[in-house]
Structures are given as structure tokens and as C-alpha cells.
Amino acid sequence: MTQAADNTREVLDHLERLHPAPAGTSAPREVVLVTGISGSGKSVALHALEDAGFFCVDNLPPELLREFLRLEHERFDRRVAIAVDVRSAGSLPHLLPLLEELKGEGVAITALFLDASTDALVRRFSETRRPHPLSDETLAAATLPNRRREDLRHEGRRALVDAIEFERELLSELREVSTVIDTSQLRPAQLRAWMRDLVRADANRLTLVFESFAFKHGVPLDADYVFDVRILPNPYYIRELRPLTGRDAGVAEYLQAQPEAVEMLAQIEAFLARWLPAFEADQRSYLTVAIGCTGGQHRSVYFAETLARRFGARSGTLVRHRELDARD
Numbered sequence: 447m448t449q450a451a452d453n454t455r456e457v458l459d460h461l462e463r464l465h466p467a468p469a470g471t472s473a474p475r476e477v478v479l480v481t482g483i484s485g486s487g488k489s490v491a492l493h494a495l496e497d498a499g500f501f502c503v504d505n506l507p508p509e510l511l512r513e514f515l516r517l518e519h520e521r522f523d524r525r526v527a528i529a530v531d532v533r534s535a536g537s538l539p540h541l542l543p544l545l546e547e548l549k550g551e552g553v554a555i556t557a558l559f560l561d562a563s564t565d566a567l568v569r570r571f572s573e574t575r576r577p578h579p580l581s582d583e584t585l586a587a588a589t590l591p592n593r594r595r596e597d598l599r600h601e602g603r604r605a606l607v608d609a610i611e612f613e614r615e616l617l618s619e620l621r622e623v624s625t626v627i628d629t630s631q632l633r634p635a636q637l638r639a640w641m642r643d644l645v646r647a648d649a650n651r652l653t654l655v656f657e658s659f660a661f662k663h664g665v666p667l668d669a670d671y672v673f674d675v676r677i678l679p680n681p682y683y684i685r686e687l688r689p690l691t692g693r694d695a696g697v698a699e700y701l702q703a704q705p706e707a708v709e710m711l712a713q714i715e716a717f718l719a720r721w722l723p724a725f726e727a728d729q730r731s732y733l734t735v736a737i738g739c740t741g742g743q744h745r746s747v748y749f750a751e752t753l754a755r756r757f758g759a760r761s762g763t764l765v766r767h768r769e770l771d772a773r774d
Contacts, residue, residue, distance in 0.1 A: 476525060476526075476553075476554045476556075477515060477526050477527075477528065477548075477553060477554070477555045477556070478495060478500065478525070478526070478527040478528070478555075478556045478558065478645060479527075479528055479529075479530060479545070479555055479556065479557045479558065479624075480492055480495070480527060480528065480529045480530075480558050480560070481529065481530050481531055481557065481558070481559055481560070481617065481620055481624065482531065482558075482559045482560030482561055482617070482621075482627075483560065483561050483562060483567065483610065483613055483614065483617065484531065484532060484567075484578055484579055484580075484610075484613060485562065485567045485570045485571055485578070485610075486560035486561055486562045486567065486629050487560050487562070487629045487632070487634070487637050488529055488531060488560055489504075490634045490637050490638060491558070491560060491627075491637060491638075491641050492504060492527060492529050493638070494637070494638040494641040494642060495527040495641060495645065496527070497638075498641075498642055498645055499524070499525060500524075500525045500526060500527040500645075501518070501522070501524045501525065501526050501527070502526075502527045502528070502529070503526075503527075503528050503529065504529045505529060505530070505531065505533050505534065506528050506529070506530060506534075507534050507537050508530055508534055508537040508538065508540050508541040508544060509537050509540060511528065511530075511541075511544060511548075512544065512547075512548065514528075515548070515553065531579075531617075532579055532580060532613050532616055532617065533579055535580075535616060538616060538617070538620070541620065542619055542620060542623065545557065545623070556625070556644075556645075556731060557620070557623060557624035557625065558624060558625050558627060558641075558644065559617075559620065559621045559624035559625065559626045559627070560626075560627050560629055561621070561626055561627070561628055561629070561630075561667050561668065562628065562629045562630040562667070563630040563664065563667065564607060564610050564611070566629075566630040566631075567610050568606055568607065568610070571606055578606055578609040578610065578613075579609075579613075580609040580612055580613055625644070625668075625731055625732040626667065626668035626734075627640060627641075627644075627668050628666045628667035628668040628669075630664065630666075630667065631659075631663055631664070631768055631769075631772065632768070632772070633772060636768075636771050636772060639771070640766060643764050644732070644764070647732075647762050647764065651726070651761065651762055652722070652725055652726045652730055652731065652732070652733060652761055652762070653731065653732050653733070653761065653762040653763065653764060654718075654722075654732075654733050654735060654753075654754070654757050654761050654762070654763045654764070655732055655733065655734040655735065655763075655764045655765075655766060656735050656737065656749075656750040656751075656753050656754045656763065656764070656765050656766070657669065657734060657735070657736045657737070657750065657765075657766040657767070657768060658692070658736075658737055658738070658739075658742055658746035658747045658749070658750040658766070658767045658768065658769070658770070659736055659737070659738045659742050659746060659768040659769060660738065660739065660740060660741050660742030660743075660746075660768070660769045661674070661676065661738045661739070661740065662740065662741070663742070663768070663769065665736065665738065666734070666736045666768065668734050668736075669734050669735070669736035670733050670734045670735065671718075671733075671734075671735045671736065672736045672737075672738065673710075673714055673735070673736070673737045673738070673749070674738055674739075675707075675710065675737060675738065675739050675745045675746055675749055676738070676739050676740055676745075677706075678701070678704060678706055678707045678710065678739075678745050679700075679701075679704050679706075679707070680739075680740065680744065680745065681697045681700050681701065681744040681745070682740070682741065682743070682744055684700065687700060687744070690744070691743050691744065691747050691770060692743065692744050692745065692746065692747025692748030692749070692750070692751060693747060693748075693751055697744050697747075697748055698748055698752075701744075701745065701748050707745075711749060711752060711753070714737075714749070714753065715753060715756055715757075718735065718753070718757070719757075722757075722760075722761065735750075735753070737749045737750050737753075741769065742767070742768060742769030742770065743769065743770065747767055747770060750765055750766075750767065751765060
């Protein structure tokens with residue numbers, strides 16, 4: 447067991463001695479598990495949850511998760527958020543089976559996985575000058591003092607990319623069972639807002655997340671479905687509509703007058719309506735539908751807003767505008 451696990455177990459044992467467990471207690475009913483790739487914003491997400499009233503624990507060893515949840519529920523009535531990541535790499539293989547066991551026992555665990563593109567992660571590590579948990583570039587620089595600075599920088603970047611890809615491999619199975627949030631293009635304020643929206647959603651039914659984006663800035667990594675509306679007439683080329691967005695009446699009226707826009711919107715709605723029951727039967731918590739256009743300002747925004755309204759009566763819906771939110 448790791449030193450962190452030893453220290454945490456000592457704290458749990460101390461709590462157990464101070465507050466013996468009353469009879470008939472059980473695990474907490476709602477828990478948010480925050481995980482993801484190093485540098486993707488887990489600290490920001492955890493702080494957002496803390497501000498939202500969650501009791502947060504960072505880097506809890508997975509083998510202590512069950513015991514911690516039991517003690518937490520027996521002594522407090524508060525929402526819990528726990529961050530687990532590659533720093534506990536040796537214990538990760540035990541996490542997935544444990545999550546399945548806890549869910550089978552009635553614990554409502556929402557697993558959130560933060561991700562970002564490799565380029566974005568490399569840029570963030572370079573800006574903060576913090577080493578990746580799995581990277582040995584610092585050791586390489588110390589043991590090769592006579593190498594040219596450019597060579598060390600190149601080898602350091604390669605080592606960082608290798609560490610990121612290795613981490614993706616280690617966490618791939620956990621990512622598959624989690625709700626993914628792509629932070630590649632997000633400012634910290636955006637991520638905090640998105641986290642607040644997610645934890646406010648009804649955990650007992652499927653939530654549809656409609657996200658607009660600009661293809662020129664990349665496709666969101668968290669998308670379950672991606673629809674491309676760039677082939678539709680672009681309001682950007684109408685002088686009076688250019689400064690507006692898809693949330694404005696003028697843009698909506700323009701697109702509603704385009705037969706191909708009306709047809710594509712109806713087809714996307716019909717597709718989602720056809721397969722939504724299957725996702726609900728699969729007990730999915732979130733389904734992210736990403737809609738992209740050239741600039742993420744007019745067409746994709748209108749489609750995301752319209753679809754969210756149309757599905758709002760039968761499912762919980764959230765709307766995100768990656769490019770527009772970045773301006774606020």
C-alpha cells in the first residue's frame with residue numbers, strides 16, 4: 447500500500463475510534479467521482495464542487511473508497527466529491543470493480559472524466575513548468591548536463607507526450623464508464639460553470655447536453671454524437687446578422703426560412719428521439735450532442751438552443767456554447 451494510503455487509513459481508523467458506527471447505517475446515496483488526465487483541470491473542477499457545497503477529497507487511494515464513504519455517511523449529511531487519478535496508478539485496476547459493486551449496493555456514483563487534447567496538455571505543462579506525474583524529463587535533464595538545451599527541450603517534450611499517452615492508456619477503461627468533459631478550449635471560469643450545471647442535473651434521468659462549437663478549433667473530445675451544419679447557409683455573410691449569434695431572433699428567423707436548415711434540424715431531432723430510449727435503458731447519465739459550424743456563433747448555436755427546447759419536456763437538458771462562453 448502507498449504512503450498516502452497508509453496515512454489516510456490512519457485518519458479513518460482515528461475517526462472510527464472517536465465515533466463508533468451506529469447500527470443500521472449504510473453508504474451515502476450520492477457521490478461524485480472526479481478523475482481524468484493530468485493537466486485537464488481536475489483541481490479547478492474540485493474547487494467548483496467545493497464552492498457548490500460538496501465535501502471534497504483529493505487523491506483518495508481507491509482501496510480506501512468504500513471505508514471512507516461508510517464513515518462519511520455515518521457521521522455527516524453532506525454531498526461528497528472524490529478525486530482519483532494516475533497518482534494512485536497501482537490501485538486503479540481495483541477501482542472499476544469497486545464502482546460496480548457500490549452501484550449495485552445502491553450508491554449513486556456520478557463519474558466525471560476530464561480530458562484535453564495532447565497539444566493543450568503540453569502547453570499547460572510548459573506554462574506551469576510542473577512535471578507530469580509519469581514523466582522522467584526532469585531526471586533526464588539532471589543526468590545529461592552536457593546535452594544542448596534544444597536537445598533537452600525536444601526530448602523533454604517527447605517524454606511529456608509519451609507520459610500523456612501512457613496515462614491515457616492507464617485510464618482508458620475508466621473513461622469509458624464516465625461522463626467526459628473536454629477542457630481543451632475551456633477557461634477555468636467556463637469549467638467551473640459547466641461543473642455546477644452537471645451536479646445540478648437530475649441524477650435519476652438521462653440529461654442531454656447540447657454543445658455548439660467551431661470546427662476550426664477542433665471537435666470536442668466529450669461528444670457522443672457530432673453533427674456538422676457547415677453546409678447550411680451562413681448568416682455570417684448577411685451584414686446585419688454578422689454581429690449577432692444563434693440566440694438572437696434575427697438569426698433564428700433567417701435559418702427558419704432556409705428549407706435545408708429546417709430539414710436537417712428535423713432529421714437530427716428524429717434521430718435522437720429514435721435512440722433516446724436505448725440510452726435511457728442503458729442507464730446513461732449524460733449524452734453529449736455536439737453541433738459544429740465554422741465559427742461556433744450562428745448556425746451551431748441556433749441548432750443547440752432549438753434542440754434543447756424541443757427535448758426539454760422529455761429529458762433534462764443542458765446547453766453549452768464553447769466559443770460563445772469563452773467570450774463571456
